[in-house]
Amino acid sequence: MSVAAIPAAEFQERRERLLDQVRLLDAGGYVLFDPAYIQYFTGFWFLSNERPVVFAQSAAGDAAIFVPEFEVARTRAETDFDRIESYPEYPGLEHPMTILARALADLGLAGTVAVDQDGYPGILGYQGPPLSAVTGASVHSVADVIERMMARKSANEIALIRESGRWCAHAHRLLQEYTRPGVTEAEASLRAGHESTLAMLEALGDSFGGQLGSNDGVKAGYRGQIGRRSAWAHAIAHNIEFRRGDMLVTETGAPVWGYNAELERAMVIGTPTDELRRLFDHVVAAQRVAFDALRPGVTCAAVDGAVMRYFEDNDLLPYWRQHTGHAIGLRNHEAPFLDIGDHTPIETGMVFTIEPGLYDDELGGFRHSDTVVVVEDGIELLTSYPSDLESLTLPLD
């Protein structure tokens, strides 16, 4: 099996498109502090912490990555940046932002500078001055330009999300197999994730990338959405033991070169009641409503509105808790949102989760999430897994 990483030419093309916008602002260049943005525009993988990593490019096209000194050797070996600038440590005798200011001046960035944000965010105890203060530049945010670019996925990105979806389904099958009364959440989840990660690493080999930690890979679990707690859309885990009659809501994840699909299913242990079947069938139908509504030219709000009308028409609004879905890609959640308040027009290449849910304090939660890409005449599914109740009913032993 083989899936290609994003090629260098595509990163360059992304930077060119951003530069076009930067030049329209008469800015001297742009500076990125957000790790996800740096990854999107350069493909550089790194551990983000209180030590700033910064990417900058001048309007003339000269680019530099700015890293702590101990990252220089690795950056040289693993990337093809023309220019690597560094600082000794954080906080160090001279603040990294002061050193960055000199590097940016050297790169020709002055006057107006486009940024994702005005300095490095205060994560993990980092403190430092805004970029505008250390450079004297007038900063102009292009975060919304970047978010719009990231929302429309390329063919390469879609292929990676599709591959992620395959491994989500693989892990989901194992999770379903290992979930039985008497087993605990952690037991089923750790086993499914462990085996799926090894299978993915073996199958993809060098085609798999973007692993930061030694055990990063495929995940599958419930995050506490077990029994009545399945009614809590964002429950948290408590290593609960599965019991007969439990309603379950799953989640899976499998970043491939950092790209994520989302696949989730409602399941039940043992024979479902009629009441349970009714809500189950309605979420399947509501997902179908969203699939049918999602196409280029309509707004995100219209898709969520169609689902809300379905719920209203079927007296299901008391069971409503969350919007229809969200964009997904390098980040597990991203803009735009399939929400009645988001008026972003849908475009081809956008990738969304479709996951309308129904929640009842007694019966539990009902939600299937699939990942889709918007194409000329509608959508294509990037995840594939049974969604009928029979397939998602678990035996008692």
Add this chain to the structure above:
Amino acid sequence: MSVAAIPAAEFQERRERLLDQVRLLDAGGYVLFDPAYIQYFTGFWFLSNERPVVFAQSAAGDAAIFVPEFEVARTRAETDFDRIESYPEYPGLEHPMTILARALADLGLAGTVAVDQDGYPGILGYQGPPLSAVTGASVHSVADVIERMMARKSANEIALIRESGRWCAHAHRLLQEYTRPGVTEAEASLRAGHESTLAMLEALGDSFGGQLGSNDGVKAGYRGQIGRRSAWAHAIAHNIEFRRGDMLVTETGAPVWGYNAELERAMVIGTPTDELRRLFDHVVAAQRVAFDALRPGVTCAAVDGAVMRYFEDNDLLPYWRQHTGHAIGLRNHEAPFLDIGDHTPIETGMVFTIEPGLYDDELGGFRHSDTVVVVEDGIELLTSYPSDLESLTLPLD
């Protein structure tokens, strides 16, 4: 085995201490947006995403948690907040910040308001106005006050970090056992993490808390610091196969109620060369220098300075790449830093990693990290694991 979670009275005492500072500012109250800060002051565990979760308390002491609607039932069941305010969805028909502004007015927060930051950060596609804009309040940052509070750990916090350290050591022993030539990084790491997590869950039972995901627990691995790549302090994983002669640098993690210790060791596969032994013995000695220098009243800079002098005196500066350590607690890295540029005075109750390292492009990386708490007459170790070369030499089969 039993380890107590932070008791409710301690969270209240933390809030009282923050309120004392807020009243000194003549502020009407405080508002927190950072998930780690909300956890520190309330013990509330939640999934952080583009939907803001906010905690506020008035100078008079009235407090409210502000969550998306679908979190209300869980918040009511799992916490004892007197007041739970909510918004339907993000972005929704009315922006959550607008709804928050009304809730804050209702709580009596106006005029000057103390904040950790002026609004919710732009994570995962979130966009929204600053708090000052929606409320008209004059905001005053107390982030540094909070960081200073968090830097001095209570007896309860220290007990949780010590417990974390025990599980780091447990996982490290397994990682060491499973690491052999021909095995891959992911194989050894997944197996050690999987088994350690199940063992911890069984041993701690209800004493273990703060698990968000189904498979959150103990981790142990190399994050790519294998062979020559061990010279890269922040390498990333590539599922490398271990080979005879590989120099290795480990990392472990085991959050207990969210609190973390750090335990890392340099190891070698097969008989170490004299050259390797020399650098190995020097990092052990440098760690001892830091242990001896760390005590109340000296500065962070002085501790790092003592290590730097040791390196200088032994002609080791060419192998230097990173400072001596960092504070640790609810976050894996936090301020202050044991760095020549950080002049924070050391106080009792501060918890630090002590991890001076030496790095050679050919030989690899050498770093032991242990976690210590500052006490009246010096330090106490919160992690315990052999650090001599004989114990850290792995057999060839």
